[in-house]
Amino acid sequence: QFPRECVTSAGLRSGQCCPSPTGTLDDECGSATARGQCVSVAADSHRHGPQYPHDGRDDRERWPLRFFNRTCRCNGSFAGYNCGRCRYGLTGPNCDQRISVVRRNVMQMSSAEKQAFVNSLDQAKRTVHPDLVICTRRYQEVYGPDGNTPQFDNVTIYNYFVWTHYYSVSKTYMGAGQASFGGVDFSHEGPGFVTWHRFHLLQLERDMQDMLGDATFALPYWNFAIGGSECEVCTDDLLGARSAFDMNSLSPNSVFSQWRVICESVEDYDTIGTICNNSETSPIRRNPAGNVERPMVQRLPEPQDVVDCLDLKTFDTPPYYSTSSESFRNTVEGYSAPQGGYDPVVRSLHNLAHLFLNGTGGQTHLSPNDPIFVLLHTFTDAIFDEWLSRHTHTQPLPAVYPEEDAPIGHNRQFNMVPFWPPVTNAEMFVTAPENLGYTYEVTWPTRPYTLSEIITIGIVAAVLVAAVVSGVMACAMRARYFRSAEGLEPLLGETFRRYSDRQTDKSQSVV
Numbered sequence: 001q002f003p004r005e006c007v008t009s010a011g012l013r014s015g016q017c018c019p020s021p022t023g024t025l026d027d028e029c030g031s032a033t034a035r036g037q038c039v040s041v042a043a044d045s046h047r048h049g050p051q052y053p054h055d056g057r058d059d060r061e062r063w064p065l066r067f068f069n070r071t072c073r074c075n076g077s078f079a080g081y082n083c084g085r086c087r088y089g090l091t092g093p094n095c096d097q098r099i100s101v102v103r104r105n106v107m108q109m110s111s112a113e114k115q116a117f118v119n120s121l122d123q124a125k126r127t128v129h130p131d132l133v134i135c136t137r138r139y140q141e142v143y144g145p146d147g148n149t150p151q152f153d154n155v156t157i158y159n160y161f162v163w164t165h166y167y168s169v170s171k172t173y174m175g176a177g178q179a180s181f182g183g184v185d186f187s188h189e190g191p192g193f194v195t196w197h198r199f200h201l202l203q204l205e206r207d208m209q210d211m212l213g214d215a216t217f218a219l220p221y222w223n224f225a226i227g228g229s230e231c232e233v234c235t236d237d238l239l240g241a242r243s244a245f246d247m248n249s250l251s252p253n254s255v256f257s258q259w260r261v262i263c264e265s266v267e268d269y270d271t272i273g274t275i276c277n278n279s280e281t282s283p284i285r286r287n288p289a290g291n292v293e294r295p296m297v298q299r300l301p302e303p304q305d306v307v308d309c310l311d312l313k314t315f316d317t318p319p320y321y322s323t324s325s326e327s328f329r330n331t332v333e334g335y336s337a338p339q340g341g342y343d344p345v346v347r348s349l350h351n352l353a354h355l356f357l358n359g360t361g362g363q364t365h366l367s368p369n370d371p372i373f374v375l376l377h378t379f380t381d382a383i384f385d386e387w388l389s390r391h392t393h394t395q396p397l398p399a400v401y402p403e404e405d406a407p408i409g410h411n412r413q414f415n416m417v418p419f420w421p422p423v424t425n426a427e428m429f430v431t432a433p434e435n436l437g438y439t440y441e442v443t444w445p446t447r448p449y450t451l452s453e454i455i456t457i458g459i460v461a462a463v464l465v466a467a468v469v470s471g472v473m474a475c476a477m478r479a480r481y482f483r484s485a486e487g488l489e490p491l492l493g494e495t496f497r498r499y500s501d502r503q504t505d506k507s508q509s510v511v
């Protein structure tokens with residue numbers, strides 16, 4: 001959420017977070033080397049949708065203005081909270097070398113690659129984030145009981161990934177004894193669903209690249225649209241098999257059975273207004289296809305669902321919410337049928353994959369605690385990127401992304417909560433290979449042919465075959481003709497000569 005060096009009492013009171021990449025004076029945002037400068041934060045001021053009627057009550061409104069109003073703006077290829085890093089897809093001291101980050105199907109990785117990925121996730125679960133810390137109190141209480149002890153915690157790289165998701169979905173605290181307001185979600189049920197989760201993954205990938213010292217490290221994906229009720233990534237060489245002792249737990253042979261979740265105490269957050277911190281509590285729970293009360297979520301999405309969803313032409317439709325129809329976003333998110341029609345009982349694609357997991361991964365405030373979340377969302381992001389590349393030749397970007405009237409947090413220029421430095425939905429609404437430096441190695445399922453297409457193909461094929469056959473026959477006859485004309489067919493020539501000779505002899509004898 002915020003750089004460690006900004007959350008001192010003085011830093012918070014100044015409202016400015018413009019550190020120097022070299023740690024020297026007079027070098028805010030690397031201004032001494034023209035990397036960037038300290039500027040006022042631009043926060044979205046367009047009207048948001050009617051779902052949130054409590055303006056003024058939530059720290060996340062007009063993010064991040066409740067905490068900071070000045071931040072670094074980096075020049076050219078530089079990026080990061082102090083402009084000490086490079087934009088996505090670039091590396092080197094001057095950020096002028098291209099790098100390629102290729103996200104691959106986890107099922108096509110070698111055993112050694114799978115093992116390396118599992119180990120790197122486990123390392124991220126144990127490594128304290130080098131730069132960022134999380135707030136553990138609402139802004140009203142953030143200076144601590146004595147007014148001079150800022151309430152922030154260190155957090156590990158993976159737990160930061162979990163915490164940011166929790167913070168974005170948590171309810172609005174309405175005061176002691178009042179019910180918290182749940183009709184708010186800064187990362188789901190709106191157009192920002194795809195952009196928010198895209199940045200969420202990029203942040204984790206970047207943090208893991210830094211942790212590993214490998215700028216090409218790429219998060220893999222799980223193609224969950226394979227139908228059936230088997231969780232193919234739930235094996236001990238990947239995300240953990242089912243425990244033989246407890247249907248809802250992970251096998252002790254998986255390192256993930258040792259993981260403990262954060263952000264479980266929702267009751268406290270919602271009733272006494274606390275915020276999740278880095279404290280780990282219970283193990284991950286998962287029981288794929290085991291929700292007997294909801295048979296509809298016992299099967300994974302089908303390949304055809306991806307085909308149908310990618311065919312939808314409109315990015316999002318009013319009210320830009322979980323009730324939108326004919327919206328690509330609401331369909332890939334999974335509140336609509338794969339063909340786009342909204343139906344309140346339907347769960348498809350991304351939502352269906354979450355609910356299929358049936359446990360930690362199926363509850364929004366907890367779901368990233370189960371590392372399957374990473375693979376599920378890289379695939380969701382791959383579908384989003386494929387949609388962008390197929391549909392934006394005809395529609396200009398970012399104009400198809402709503403500028404106003406989306407649910408709070410989801411307007412085009414809204415800074416996505418709770419990321420730092422501020423990053424808007426619009427900045428993630430771009431094709432990944434050209435703008436964000438990563439690609440997916442993926443083959444998309446294709447639509448089966450319709451009856452009229454099959455008939456047309458049959459007719460065209462028959463005409464082609466007839467044309468080829470008649471062409472071949474014509475050539476053969478011509479060849480034969482030329483050979484005979486050149487006297488190259490002695491037998492026929494002989495027969496013909498003898499016959500004509502006989503005719504000649506006959507006519508001579510008559511005469």
Ligand SMILES: O=C(O)c1cc2cc(O)c(O)cc2[nH]1
Nearest residue numbers: 347351354361362363364367
């Ligand atoms: O009920 C749903 O549709 C549902 C559950 C769930 C969990 C999760 O972590 C998400 O990110 C989305 C989601 N949707």
